[in-house]
Amino acid sequence: MIKNLKTELLDEKFNALEAGNAPGQEVRQDLSLLDHLMKGDKIDGYPVDFSHGDVDAFPPTPDSESYWLKGFKQGGSQAYTEYRGAFNIRTTLAKDLSLFTKKPILADKELILTPGTQGALFLALGATVATGTKVAVVEPDYFANRKLVKFFGGIVVPIALHYLQSSSKNGLDLNQLEIAFKNGTKVLVFSTPNNPTGLVYSKEVIDKIAVLANNYKVTVIVDQLYSRMLYSGEEFTHLRSCKVQLENLITIMGPSKTESLSGYRLGAAFGTASIIDRMERLQAIVSLRASGYNQAVFKTWFNEPKGWLEDRIIKHEAIRDDLLKVFRDANLQTATPQAGSYLFPKLPALSVDLNTFVRLLRYQANVIVTPASEFAPHLNDSIRLNFSQDHKAAIEAAKRIVKMVKIYAL
Template identity: 30%
Template sequence: MAATRYSVEARRLLRTHLPERSDALGMSVREADLGLRLDGAGHGLLDTTHFDTVRFPPPEWAAGVFAAAAEDGDNAYTAYRGGAEVLRACARSVSTLLGVDVHPEHDIAVTTGTQGGLFATLSALVDFGDVVALADPEYLFVERMLRFLGAEVVRVPMVDDPAGPQLDLAALEAVARGGIRLLLTSNPNNPTGTVYTEQTIAGVGRLAVEHDFLVVVDELYCRLVYDETPYFHLAARPGLRDRTITLLGGSKTESLSGYRVGVVVGPPEVIDAVEQVMAISCLRAPAYAQHVLTRWLTDDVEFVRDRVLELRALREMTAERLRQVDGLVVQPGNGTAYLWPDVSALGLSDVQVAKALQADAGVVVSPGYQFGPSGTGRFRVCFARDEAVWSAALDRMVLALNGAAS
């Protein structure tokens, strides 16, 4: 009798391949990623899927704070939700940032980066079969996390607005009428860079109360906003404090990504549940690294101000240069360090564009399909790079895209 052959990957992991997108892509999302070698390694190419942390390093104090914490072995083990000193400092600074009172023992947890915080939060809140509304487009790993957890994902599109694309509130209301567990979105939005207006935030809050759903909002880039664009925290809206879970961190604007620490803020029962997930998955965020959060949001105000100015100049340079590609459309958002160019007029798919840029320009970009169905014909590029190196890369990209489209 022949031996029974088993799939190595569990069914829950196979769901993260998003095979239902095969009709549009011709393959699963996982297969498309593998074909483009999108595994975070870069493979010797200029990788624009993340920030250049050589050109944009962390604040000078970060390494010293980490080293001082590491000198005391008593710091190695903390409560699962974070060390008491760190939580007290974060509660104070996050309260000021959000405009809400954050209690250090009940309302906040330190997580393994914002990514780990996102997964812990969703694992704590989402059951198999729950309906989750997800912005389209949205950060590439969110839908995969939700599918891993067995959720039914319903995409909510963006609509054009003078302030930049905004969440379609009418579409959200239509979904909410059928019953949803939660809405998940990012603000500023990754990948579009759009910042939600006060009207959008108010509309989301109204619908959350009327239809009784939670909102998980990733505010990782809330300090990376250009031209004094107004920013509104959902948790600060009347009646939203107890149904909003806010994800924060210093991994991008402050380049603290290598320290792998983030923050989740929410109602006490949610934080308790997040702590349970952390206890069985990672025990705690990196204990010595947690201490960099004691100076985050307080000792980096001028640092962030200067960084935003530098990134704004890079944003303008990148948009101007990419517009040299015939038919390419780019509309910079008011936040993040990403652009979301539309290349559909070039007659190329986003996979073809990504392949051409790797082969002919030596540049890795994030193809639009990763961010949702609306990403077809787009790509995401991070412009937080060394100016001279990036200028040369943009020259190659323009040549490669014009050549591929001809």
């Protein structure tokens, strides 16, 4: 009996990790059954995979491979670093991240380098969530957040995100958050800029989160992966530099998105030293360290050629604006991304379920997107696009999405 119970526990745990519709895994799907569901003909066009950024359209930071090669040539001392990462690299990064987030970071105690920001998120939640820990998870938000909480035995307390109406009160629902904190929620994890909507939490909302977390002694993990790609007229507020200083706060960033360095798997987490310590202990059994040679590529971060970042932002903003026009002209309600390269158009009621529509999009129209249900389990009316793509191909693909919506609309 006990044995069966354990097997069931494990089955349940891994059912919660189901990844068949996760971004990047589409290639493993069997599409052969879609023919009888398809309405009309295939719609030709250059294939676009909106599930992640196209690093061929927006290539990695210039010379990243030279930095890598220097690391490789350095040999043993770069291959084997402390689990939390090479000290000289942490020293430089701590300065850059301090400047960017407007609060000092101690290189030796308050920073860890990880295999991607995914690695950082895993370690941060692993270090703070035990069986039964209640964790506030925003919906919609990065698809792995709730999976991580469940994997560590925590209880997901969903908090709604307001994102469709443009307002300074946009962001997570503060009333729901306070109720959750009152009811014993001990950890909050969220992303700003939000994935999948591109919403940047306002100073007003960030300040209130800080006050609430402080009052209720909640640990906060904030994923700011996209905070460098901020569009014109927008402001970004770093939770860590708020007037109210949180005792337990981890900020996560990395050069995988804006900088297109995802192929290196590099991430960074910084904040409360005791949590960073635990994250390092966990990293020691998870993956030892971010690949030693790859760590050398961190030296390109916040050190890009003059004007490079600005140019990249301008180009993404132009794609954003053209995509918004395509979707809004077709009456698909879409929030304006304030940062990052995610767009989250809302679809009308369809004659097929969302997962089927997404598969049809791939099969019939050569467009890969990610269904909303990956970001909020009960949300089935939107799709996420990572628009870090070839400009022209992205617009053409968006027009095919609109065509497909018209075909399958009820």
